[in-house]
Amino acid sequence: MSEIVPALRAELAKIRGVRSTSVTLALFAAFSILLAALGGWSARTAIDSHNPRLRADFTAAQAGLDGILYGQLALIVFGVLVVSSEYGSGMMRVSLLAVPLRGRLYTAKMLAAGVMTAGVAIPVTVVSYLVTQTALGPHGTGIGAEGVPRALAGAVVYLTLMCLFAVGTASIARNAVIPLAVLLPMVFIGSQLLSALGLTKDLARLLPDQAGARMLEVGSHQAFSGFAVMLVWTAAITALGYLRHLRWDN
Amino acid sequence: MIDVQNLTKRYGQATVVDDLTFTARAGTVTGFLGPNGAGKSTTMRMMLALTRPDAGRVRIHGRTYRELKYPLTQVGALLETAAPHPSLRAEDHLSWLARSNAIPRRRVEAVLETVGLAGAARQRIGTFSLGMGQRLGLAAALLGDPPVLVLDEPGNGLDPEGMRWVRELLRGMAAEGRTVFVSSHLLSEMSVVADHLVVIREGRLLADTGTGDFIRRHGRTYVRVRTPEPGLLAHELEQKGASLTMAADGSLKVTGLPAGDISRLAAVHAVPLEELSVHTGSLEDIFLGLVGTEGVREGNNHV
Numbered sequence: 001m002s003e004i005v006p007a008l009r010a011e012l013a014k015i016r017g018v019r020s021t022s023v024t025l026a027l028f029a030a031f032s033i034l035l036a037a038l039g040g041w042s043a044r045t046a047i048d049s050h051n052p053r054l055r056a057d058f059t060a061a062q063a064g065l066d067g068i069l070y071g072q073l074a075l076i077v078f079g080v081l082v083v084s085s086e087y088g089s090g091m092m093r094v095s096l097l098a099v100p101l102r103g104r105l106y107t108a109k110m111l112a113a114g115v116m117t118a119g120v121a122i123p124v125t126v127v128s129y130l131v132t133q134t135a136l137g138p139h140g141t142g143i144g145a146e147g148v149p150r151a152l153a154g155a156v157v158y159l160t161l162m163c164l165f166a167v168g169t170a171s172i173a174r175n176a177v178i179p180l181a182v183l184l185p186m187v188f189i190g191s192q193l194l195s196a197l198g199l200t201k202d203l204a205r206l207l208p209d210q211a212g213a214r215m216l217e218v219g220s221h222q223a224f225s226g227f228a229v230m231l232v233w234t235a236a237i238t239a240l241g242y243l244r245h246l247r248w249d250n
Numbered sequence: 251m252i253d254v255q256n257l258t259k260r261y262g263q264a265t266v267v268d269d270l271t272f273t274a275r276a277g278t279v280t281g282f283l284g285p286n287g288a289g290k291s292t293t294m295r296m297m298l299a300l301t302r303p304d305a306g307r308v309r310i311h312g313r314t315y316r317e318l319k320y321p322l323t324q325v326g327a328l329l330e331t332a333a334p335h336p337s338l339r340a341e342d343h344l345s346w347l348a349r350s351n352a353i354p355r356r357r358v359e360a361v362l363e364t365v366g367l368a369g370a371a372r373q374r375i376g377t378f379s380l381g382m383g384q385r386l387g388l389a390a391a392l393l394g395d396p397p398v399l400v401l402d403e404p405g406n407g408l409d410p411e412g413m414r415w416v417r418e419l420l421r422g423m424a425a426e427g428r429t430v431f432v433s434s435h436l437l438s439e440m441s442v443v444a445d446h447l448v449v450i451r452e453g454r455l456l457a458d459t460g461t462g463d464f465i466r467r468h469g470r471t472y473v474r475v476r477t478p479e480p481g482l483l484a485h486e487l488e489q490k491g492a493s494l495t496m497a498a499d500g501s502l503k504v505t506g507l508p509a510g511d512i513s514r515l516a517a518v519h520a521v522p523l524e525e526l527s528v529h530t531g532s533l534e535d536i537f538l539g540l541v542g543t544e545g546v547r548e549g550n551n552h553v
Contacts, residue, residue, distance in 0.1 A: 003320070010350030017346060019337035019374075085335055093300055093332035094390070098350040100299045100316045249302050250295075250331075 004108060007099045011112030018085055024078035025116065029124045032071030036128035039066045040135025047139050060141040061148050061218045064129035065155055069216070071124070072162055075117065076183050079166025082113045083241075084176035093250070106245050110167060110238065117163040121156045147219040154215030154223055161234045162187075165208055168234065171241030174248070208233035251276050251429055252297065252398060256306035259292050259453075266292050268453040269306070274431040274446075276397070279424045281444030281461065282433040289453035290433040291330065294402050297431075298327050310398055322351040326391030328401040333383075336376030340367055340386055343375060344393055353394050361389040366415075380407030388416070398429040405439055417443045438530060441465055468536045473509045475516075476501040476525035483521045490515065501525065 015021045043063055046054040086092040099105040126143070129152060133140030143149070169179040187209045204210050206229060214226025252274040259267040267289045274280035284290050295301040297308045299315035308314065310325055318324045334343045344358040362368045365385040370378070375386065384407045391399060404420070405413045420443055424430045434440050440447060440461065447464045449457040457464055465471075477483050480502055487494055492507035504512060509528050516523050 006320075006350055006352045010346045013342070013346035013349055014335075014338075017338045017342035018335050089335045090331050090333035091335045093329060094334055094347070095350075096300055097298055097327050097329075097332060098322055098347055100318075100321055250300060 003099075004104055007104055007108035008111050008115075010098065011108045012116065015082060015112055015116055018081075020081045020085055021078060024074050024081060025120055028071050028074035028078060029120055031074050032068045032124050032128045033131055034067075035070045036064070036067030036132045037135050039063055040132035040140070044136045044139055047136075059218065060133065060136050060139055061145050061151070063136070064132040064141075064148070065125075065151060065216045065218070067128040067132065068121075068125055068155055068159065069213070071128075072159060072187065073184065075121075075159055075163050076166045076187065077180065078117075079113055079163040080170040080176050080179045080183070082109065082167055083170035084174070084179075087174045088176070092248070102246050102248075103242070106171070106242050110164060113163055113167045114160050117160045118156060121159040125152050125155045125159070145218075150223070151216055151218045151220075154217075154227070157227065158212045158215045158230070161212060161230050162209065165230075165234045165237055168237035168239075168241035172237070172244050174244065205229075251311060252400070252431055253309040253312075254293070254297065254306070255308075257293060257296055257303050257308065258305040259289075259296060259301065260304050266453050267296070267303075270450065270453070270455055271306075272448045272455065272458050274429050274448075276429045277424055277427045278445040279420050279430040279432060279443055280446045280448060281440035282431060282448050282450070283437060283440050283444075284433075284435065284450040284456075286435050288435075288450050290435075290450065291402055292453075293450075294327075294329060294400055294433060297400055298325070298329070300329075300332075320351040320353075320394070322347065322396065323353060323394035324396050325398045325400060326394060326396040327399075328384075328387045328391045328404055330402055330406070332387075334375050334386070334390075336374065338375050339372050340375055340378075340389075341371040343386070344389060347390055347393055351394055357393055357395070361392045364392060365389040381409060381412055384408055385412070388419070397427075399423060399431065401430075401432045403433055403435070405434065405436075413439070437465075437536065441530075465530075470536065471505070471528065471530050473504045473507070473512055474501055474525060474527045474529060475504055475512060475523065477516070477521055477523050479521050482519065483516060486515055486519055486521075487512065 015025070040063060043054065043058065045051070086095060095105055096102070099108065129143060129148070133142070166179065166183055169183060170176065173179050186207070208230050211226040211229035211233070214220050214222040217223065254273070255271050257267055257270040258265065270293060282290055282293070292301060296303045297310070297315065310318065315321060315325065340362065341358060344361065345355070348355060348358055359368070362371050365388050367382065367385050367389060370382060375383065378386065384404070388404060391401060404416050408416060420430050420432060424445070432444070444461045447457060447459060447461050448455070449464070475483065480496065480500060484494060484496070484502060487502070487504060487507060490507055490511070492504050494502050494504045497503055509526055513523065513526055
């Protein structure tokens with residue numbers, strides 16, 4: 001079992017070395033922080049000018065978590081690429097020569113994607129929040145405000161699970177096109193659309209991203225149930241991805 | 251030592267590898283020979299646990315590939331379809347491989363030096379020429395300093411100088427007592443490097459024998475002679491027991507007499523020679539010969 005540690009270190013080195021994965025991870029950080037700044041700045045303008053289009057439920061604390069919700073787009077692409085870059089290039093065979101036990105390779109890959117995401121998500125979440133508050137100026141609030149630390153921690157958990165969900169989906173598809181065509185619309189249109197329609201509100205709450213998003217809500221009472229639903233989704237997709245990985249015969 | 255027993259792989263109706271049994275021994279270069287599509291790569295993928303056999307097994311020093319602890323330190327492999335990600339730098343590729351098998355970091359520089367890529371260490375693999383890619387693949391195979399090498403067509407994409415370098419590398423590895431198992435579809439390439447040949451065709455074992463023995467038995471070596479006096483020379487050659495045929499262009503195709511003897515014979519009889527060249531029949535010719543005579547084929551099936 002000690003061989004899992006070298007396998008994990010190798011996967012981490014691969015993520016850093018392959019251009020597409022390191023670039024998407026950097027884009028996640030850049031997008032999140034940039035959108036956090038833009039969000040804070042536009043909210044401040046709206047408040048100052050008493051713009052009626054400002055959301056009724058706007059709170060400075062919650063606005064501090066908006067940036068990463070858009071930044072997750074890049075993170076999903078990252079998770080997909082961690083796997084698809086290997087199937088696409090023939091590197092999966094090199095990886096299997098180095099780590100022939102498929103369970104070990106898959107676990108190492110999942111751990112590496114998770115560790116990498118969490119490692120980047122922690123500073124990005126905190127910085128995004130602080131950037132939004134700074135941009136809000138006098139309307140901003142502190143990082144220690146009621147419910148904020150838990151929401152920030154929830155955001156890191158959400159982002160990490162979302163990335164693993166993407167890794168699992170790509171392992172099932174063994175390419176990038178299908179998972180991206182499913183995941184990106186699901187997160188940005190599908191779920192929003194379903195909730196907006198209202199008809200399937202309860203159903204939408206069971207979607208992984210919608211459920212998981214409760215973790216990011218400051219003061220939400222559904223944070224834990226949301227986490228549980230998203231965890232079940234991620235575990236299921238990861239398990240399916242593992243079965244597909246086991247059966248890859250090439 | 252690699253021990254292959256009753257290895258079989260089917261894809262649908264087609265049996266790609268059919269009940270193969272052979273051994274590659276330590277201290278020798280074993281050539282794995284067969285025309286394209288004979289099942290060489292599939293066999294090698296099964297040796298390395300990338301493809302699941304339908305029957306049979308492969309043992310490397312008594313264990314299956316999956317049972318090996320840190321396999322890169324025990325088996326060095328080069329496969330055409332196992333390609334590194336093109337956006338990685340050569341050094342980074344070897345570096346993650348080293349990490350995965352707890353291989354000391356200094357090995358990365360050492361193998362880059364060995365294969366002549368030290369100057370391209372920071373270059374992205376996607377910018378490599380075919381030959382450089384092949385050298386990097388060899389570097390990856392040598393990274394763990396393994397006692398066993400499994401190499402699929404290592405000469406691919408290399409220039410003549412590179413080919414010679416690979417030959418010397420393989421000979422050197424075998425001389426150090428390693429097991430070197432190397433595939434090729436070219437008999438000419440194998441005849442100069444392999445001590446032993448495992449020959450397959452359509453997934454089946456055709457021969458498992460020493461290289462010299464194989465060539466003596468099946469190598470259709472002939473000498474082409476061109477002279478303004480073919481009649482006279484032909485007469486003298488036949489006197490010496492050579493068998494010959496006259497080609498359409500008037501040249502003689504001589505078998506059974508070495509080129510040196512022909513040259514001396516021509517000199518003795520003052521017959522001018524315009525061409526004297528040695529030719530070896532291609533592996534395909536040998537295969538055609540082998541399957542043409544079922545008896546020959548059976549005779550070489552040392553199962």
